[in-house]
Amino acid sequence: MNDTGATSRSFTNTVMSLLSRGGHSAHSERKAGRDLMDRISDFFARHDLEVTAANLLRAHAALSGIDLRLARKIVEREEQDQPVTQAWFDSIAEEEEGRTDDLADFERLNADLNESIESFSRTARTARSAATDYKIALNEHTRSMESPGTTSQLLASLTDLTKALLERTRQAESEMKRSEREAASLRKNLEKAQRAAEIDHLTGLPNRRAFEGLLERHYREARGELEPLCLAFCDIDHFKIVNDTHGHETGDRVIQMIAQALSRASNDNCHVARQGGDEFVLLFRNMTMREAHERLDWVRERLSDRSFVNRTTDEKIGAITFSGGLADVFAYENRRAALRAADEALYRAKGEGRNRIVQAEKER
Structure with a gap:
């Protein structure tokens, strides 16, 4: 193996060690921070990457374990003795652009809805203020009527006051109706944007954002109900070969089929959710590891028995398989540790020959 291969093994060991690391003392945390900075510096030098804010964020996400998918892609690329070029780094970022646009639309609509609600609140405060003013004025006129004076003058003044209140009430009512219509329209658009921001448009499955919400909810509920909770990472075996041989359109159809x-x-x-690229993530509620393994393995076996053909060219694609890593969520300190464990198990499944489901080792 040449120097690049040796470096690849070193980088692989570094990342996998990082992903499996548990808690640390304050001293260890500081040392880990320095080690992380050293690895980032070495990573930039080894691949001759320009030190930009975007590149620093990506490298930090991968080497710190925040972005497990990117970390594994870098490991796989280096193990194949392929450099992490700027073009490759940028292509990874482009995969997230559609999701980012959806989130931007969602945040904009959310801000508009909040403004509409605030406008409605201002209108309600105005109407309440008008009613308070009328109450004060009416009390004053009531006291005036108890004193000697001309009844006709008091009645005329009361009539003027009532007319003024009716006009202000009509204005407030009109503004409230307008605010209600705007809020209803924005709320409808917000719900639509929220659904779009949480759906992967290629497969129709929930995306990574939606899965994070599912994991948070089921983690809390399952822990309260003392129910088992498992999760799995899966990705398509040799997907790059399919893309390179048959084109990205066929690759997209393979992703849809999986x-x-x-x-x-x-x-x-x-x-089930699409994590990104050719990777999927599954959450099994109230299922033991054995039950979750059996269900996922059932899908894998049924898929591996089939042979596929490129519909455009009639060329044989052959079998399409996937590998998976499965973890018991409550066997780990927290959700992030369970995700790391499932990711490591998936990596082991790839190393053991692919087309298999591997269970994560329990946290020591």
Whole structure:
């Protein structure tokens, strides 16, 4: 193996060690921070990457374990003795652009809705203020009527006051109706944007953002109900070869097909989402590791028995398989540790020959 291969092994060991690291003392945390900075510096020098804010953020996300998917892609690329070029780094970022645009639309609509609600509140405060003013004025006129004076003058003054209140009430009512219409329209658009921001448009599955919400909710509920909770990372075996040989359109259809296959395993207790690229993530509620393994393996076996053909060229693609890593969420300190464990198990499944499901080792 040449120097690049040796460096690849070193980088692989570094990342995998990082992903499996548990808690640290304050001293260890400081040392870990210095080690991380050293690895980032070495990473930039080794691949001759320009030190930009965007590149620093990506490198930090990968080497710190925040972005497990990117970390594994870098590991795989280096193990294949391929450099991490600027073009490759940028292509990874482009995969997230559509999701970012959806989130930007969602945040904009959310801000508009909040403004509409505030406008409605201002209108309500105005109407309440008008009613308070009328009450004060009416009390004053009531006291005036108890004193000697001309009844006709008092009645005329009261009539003028009532007319003024009616006009202000009509104005407030009109403004409130307008605010209600605006709020209803914005709320409808917000719900639509929220759904769009949480759906992967290629497969129709929930995306990574939606899965994070699912994991948070089911983690809390399952812990309260003392129910088991498992999660799995899966990705398509040799997907790059499919893309390079048959084109990206065929690659997209393969991703859709895998999504459909995994969706057959889903129900109220099993949720499937697209993590990004050719990777999927599943959450198994109220299922033991054995039950979750059996369900996921059932999908894998049914898929591996089939042979596929490129519909455009009629060329044989052959078998399409996937590998998976499965972890018991409550066997780890927190959700992030469980995600790391599932990711490591997936990496082991790839190393052991692919087309298999590997269970994560329990945290020591």
